[in-house]
Structure formats: structure tokens, C-alpha cells
Amino acid sequence: MAAARELDLVLFGATGFVGRLTAEYLAAAAGDEVRVGLAGRSREKLERLRAQLGERASQWGLIVAECHDTAALKDMAGRARAIATTVGPYRKYGIALVEACASAGTHYADLTGEPLFMRETIDRCDAAAKESGARIVHTCGFDSVPSDIGVLLAHEAAGELEATTLVVRRMKGGVSGGTVDSLRGQIDELRADRSLLKIVGDPYALSPDRAAEPELGSEADLRGAEYSNELQTWFGPFVMAPVNTRVVRRSNALQEWDYGRRFRYREVMALGDGAGGRLRALGLAGGLGALIAGMAVPPCRFVLDRVLPDPGQGPKEQMVRGGFYDIEIHTRTPTGERWMCHVAAQGDPGYGATSVILGESALCLALDGERLPRRAGVLTPATAMGSALADRLRAAGQTFDVAPVDAPPG
Numbered sequence: 001m002a003a004a005r006e007l008d009l010v011l012f013g014a015t016g017f018v019g020r021l022t023a024e025y026l027a028a029a030a031g032d033e034v035r036v037g038l039a040g041r042s043r044e045k046l047e048r049l050r051a052q053l054g055e056r057a058s059q060w061g062l063i064v065a066e067c068h069d070t071a072a073l074k075d076m077a078g079r080a081r082a083i084a085t086t087v088g089p090y091r092k093y094g095i096a097l098v099e100a101c102a103s104a105g106t107h108y109a110d111l112t113g114e115p116l117f118m119r120e121t122i123d124r125c126d127a128a129a130k131e132s133g134a135r136i137v138h139t140c141g142f143d144s145v146p147s148d149i150g151v152l153l154a155h156e157a158a159g160e161l162e163a164t165t166l167v168v169r170r171m172k173g174g175v176s177g178g179t180v181d182s183l184r185g186q187i188d189e190l191r192a193d194r195s196l197l198k199i200v201g202d203p204y205a206l207s208p209d210r211a212a213e214p215e216l217g218s219e220a221d222l223r224g225a226e227y228s229n230e231l232q233t234w235f236g237p238f239v240m241a242p243v244n245t246r247v248v249r250r251s252n253a254l255q256e257w258d259y260g261r262r263f264r265y266r267e268v269m270a271l272g273d274g275a276g277g278r279l280r281a282l283g284l285a286g287g288l289g290a291l292i293a294g295m296a297v298p299p300c301r302f303v304l305d306r307v308l309p310d311p312g313q314g315p316k317e318q319m320v321r322g323g324f325y326d327i328e329i330h331t332r333t334p335t336g337e338r339w340m341c342h343v344a345a346q347g348d349p350g351y352g353a354t355s356v357i358l359g360e361s362a363l364c365l366a367l368d369g370e371r372l373p374r375r376a377g378v379l380t381p382a383t384a385m386g387s388a389l390a391d392r393l394r395a396a397g398q399t400f401d402v403a404p405v406d407a408p409p410g
Contacts, residue, residue: 006079007061009366010037012097013086015045018111021320021355022086022362027053029359029396034367037061039076039083067093073100082107084140084362089185091117098125098136102378105132107365109140111358113243115205116186116196122206122378130377137384139247140361141354142325145381147244147267148251149390150329150341150400151259152382157402158339160260164331166267167231168238173323173348187292200242206250213253214261221245222268223289225281231330233270236281237288241267251382254375262334323348330405338405345398353398360392361385368392 011026013019019040026036038046038060046062053060063079065072067087077083077100087093090112101108102125112118118138129136139145147166155161190196199205204213221242226235238244244267252259271280294300329341347353364372364385371388381389390400 005081006035007037007081008035009082009084009362010039010061010063010076010080011084011086011362012039012065012076014038015040015042015049016086018351018355018358019086020049021351022084022359023049023053023057025355025359026362027057030056030363032056034363035061037063037076037080039063039065041066068096070096070100073097074104077101077104077106080106080366082109082362082366084109084358086111086358088112088114089117090114091120091189092185095120095124099128102126102129102134102136103132105134107135107137109137109358109361109365111141111143111354112138113143113240114186115200115243115246116189118206118247118378119199122208126208126378133376135365135372135376135384136378137361137365137381138378139243140358140381142349142357143240144244144247145357145361145389145393146325146327146343146345147240147329148247148380148382149386149393150327150343151248151265151331152251152386153390153400153402154329154331154339154341155259156387157341158331158333158337158404160263160334161331162260162262162264162334164263164265164329166238166244166265167233167235167328167330168267168269168325169328170324170326171269171349173325173350173352183292203245204249204253206246207253208250209253213249214257214263222266224285225278226268227278228270231270232273234272234277234281235268236271236284238267238269239288247380248382251380254379254383260334320348320352321346323352325349325353340403340405342399342401342403345393356396356398357393360396361389364389364392 011019011023014023030036038050040046043062043064050057050060063076065076073096083101083106085097090110091114098108098121125136204210207213222235222237228235245265248265252263271277324346327343331339345353368388373383373386375383394400
């Protein structure tokens with residue numbers, strides 16, 4: 001059914017900030033034979049965007065649809081093999097599109113960093129997507145493709161994994177208005193319904209079978225400062241760890257715990273050695289804690305809302321192109337071997353690099369069916385696309401390199 005559809009992929013939210021960047025990427029990277037549609041609320045804006053994308057996009061289809069118009073979303077899903085959406089916060093605006101894709105057998109990719117939304121789609125849409133053959137894939141951006149695909153590649157090279165830590169060595173980029181708005185929404189939901197804290201605080205919140213998860217003690221995200229003798233640097237908390245770690249653990253469970261029943265995973269930022277590194281780690285931990293606390297207190301929220309970016313706002317062109325990230329994923333096998341996956345990309349993590357990742361994820365879902373894992377349902381980047389996505393991102397200039405660090409002791 002999908003092979004006979006009018007369009008290979010549709011980009012929903014194409015006229016927003018990240019949507020426009022993704023459309024520009026697709027106009028440059030998708031072949032002439034790829035049938036692309038641009039979707040959003042305003043035909044006038046869609047026409048203006050298409051005219052700015054050059055000759056290759058001149059014949060792209062335009063689809064007018066609202067995020068809560070179920071009839072329009074069902075029609076859009078029925079016309080495409082895959083849909084990529086940048087319309088968030090997803091818990092507020094995204095569930096109807098997921099339901100439409102799951103029912104129609106249409107593959108789906110988004111940029112959500114919202115565990116509550118992901119848990120909701122698992123509970124509501126996983127069975128329908130399995131029945132229709134749809135791959136519903138969340139976190140197809142900086143969160144969580146570097147984490148999820150990087151760990152998968154380390155596993156494919158090294159075999160069974162145990163202690164695994166993603167270390168952000170260097171990163172430069174702006175703050176995403178969409179990410180800030182998602183944080184606002186989650187904090188408001190938690191204030192209104194304290195029972196949701198159980199989901200947000202559970203390291204296995206996205207597991208397909210929570211009772212079957214290994215009991216490995218506390219796997220709470222790092223919240224303070226910690227020194228690594230192995231890497232000779234102070235660690236501080238990484239802001240995306242509460243999302244990425246749960247996605248990676250879901251990947252392990254969806255693969256029948258193929259990474260290992262003793263697989264332990266966390267994410268941190270490297271902030272240097274000595275007293276300076278310790279102060280930076282403590283400062284980062286304190287700053288993140290203050291931000292979250294401030295968002296929960298109305299007078300502080302009022303002040304923060306005046307200085308933090310709004311949804312749809314993004315950094316200047318220089319930052320979009322000039323940003324970058326440089327990440328190491330360190331892991332050990334049960335025999336003591338140490339391996340590292342180096343993950344790096346040019347472009348602001350939340351914008352420039354993410355538009356490449358989302359664009360290639362959409363192309364992968366739409367075109368690479370024979371290479372993809374034989375799975376359907378609400379999946380993760382690793383379990384839906386695996387090494388096929390890694391190959392696409394490497395071809396697009398991003399780095400995913402795995403190598404042993406040293407031989408096992410003794």
C-alpha cells in the first residue's frame with residue numbers, strides 16, 4: 001500500500017524555524033526522484049517557502065493541515081509513505097498525527113524530547129502501528145540520534161555492553177524555543193498531576209515491559225559534580241540526559257536486551273580537570289536546578305519567559321551554521337574491553353545538525369525499507385532505522401566512528 005502512495009515523504013510544520021531548515025536540507029539532499037510534500041497551516045506561507053527552495057522543489061506538493069484537524073491529518077497520512085513533523089510541543093499538538101500515521105501504516109518521525117508524550121503514544125498507538133506496519137519514531141534530532149545510534153554501533157562492534165557513559169566533550173549552540181516550551185508544558189503538567197512524577201522520574205519510563213527490566217540499583221541522572229579518574233575530567237549534568245537515557249534503554253528492551261542484561265547507561269558533560277573543572281560542573285548543576293525550579297514558580301516564570309526564546313524562534317544564521325557537537329560514548333564489555341564511539345557534527349545541535357538528522361531520518365523511513373529492521377510500532381531511531389540511518393548521516397558529513405580503547409586487563 002505504501003509503495004503506491006502519491007508522496008514519498010511530507011514535512012509537516014515546514015514553515016517554522018526548524019521546519020524551514022529541514023526543507024532547505026531536503027531541497028539540497030533529496031534526489032530529483034524523491035516526491036516531497038510541504039505541509040502546514042498556511043498555503044500562502046507554504047507557497048512562499050517552496051518558491052525560495054529552488055528549482056528542485058518547484059514541483060513539491062503543498063498540503064494545508066491543522067494539528068487538531070483529524071480529517072486533514074488522516075488525509076495527509078494516507079498520501080505519504082513517511083511524515084516528519086516539527087510541530088511541537090508534541091504532547092499538546094502531536095497525538096492526532098501519530099494516531100493518523102499509526103492507523104494508515106505511514107512511517108513517522110519527530111523531534112520530541114517529551115517522555116510523557118512518548119509514553120502516551122506507546123500506550124495509545126503501538127498496537128495499531130504494529131498492525132499497520134507503521135514505524136513511529138520519536139527523537140529524530142540531536143536528541144536522541146547521537147545517543148541512540150552511537151550506542152547501537154558500539155554494541156555492533158563490541159558485543160555485549162555493561163557500564164556505558166556518553167560524554168559531551170564540546171558543544172556550541174543556541175537555546176531552542178521549542179525545547180523551552182516543552183519544558184514549560186511538562187512542569188505545568190507535573191504541578192497539575194503529581195502522579196506523573198512517577199513516569200518522569202523512572203529511568204525505564206519508556207520500557208515495553210517495565211517488570212522485566214534488570215534491577216541494577218539507582219540509575220538516576222547525574223545532578224551534581226563527579227570526577228572521572230579514567231577520563232581525568234569533572235563531569236556535570238547533561239540537560240538532555242533525562243530524555244536520551246530512557247530512549248537508549250527502550251532500544252535495549254525492544255531488542256530483547258541485546259545490549260546486555262547488565263547494560264547501564266548515563267550521559268554527562270566533560271568540564272575539565274582541576275579546581276576550574278569542578279567549579280564549572282557545580283555551576284552547571286546549580287544553574288540547571290535553578291532554571292527548573294524557577295520555571296515552577298510563577299514570579300520567576302514571568303521573568304524567565306521574558307528572556308527565554310519562544311517556540312518558532314531560533315538563533316542567527318551564523319550560529320545555525322557555526323555550532324557543533326563533539327561526543328564520546330565510552331563503554332565496557334563483560335570481559336573488560338573498553339570501546340569508544342566518537343559522534344560529531346557541524347551545525348547548531350538543536351537547529352543546523354538537527355535539520356540534517358530529521359531530513360535523513362525521513363528519507364531513511366521513506367526510501368530504505370529493505371535495509372531497515374523488521375519492526376513496526378512505536379520505536380526508537382536505533383530499532384527503527386539502525387545502521388541505515390548511521391550510513392546516511394555519515395554520507396551527510398556527520399561522524400560515527402567506533403574503535404577499541406585498549407585490550408582487556410591481564
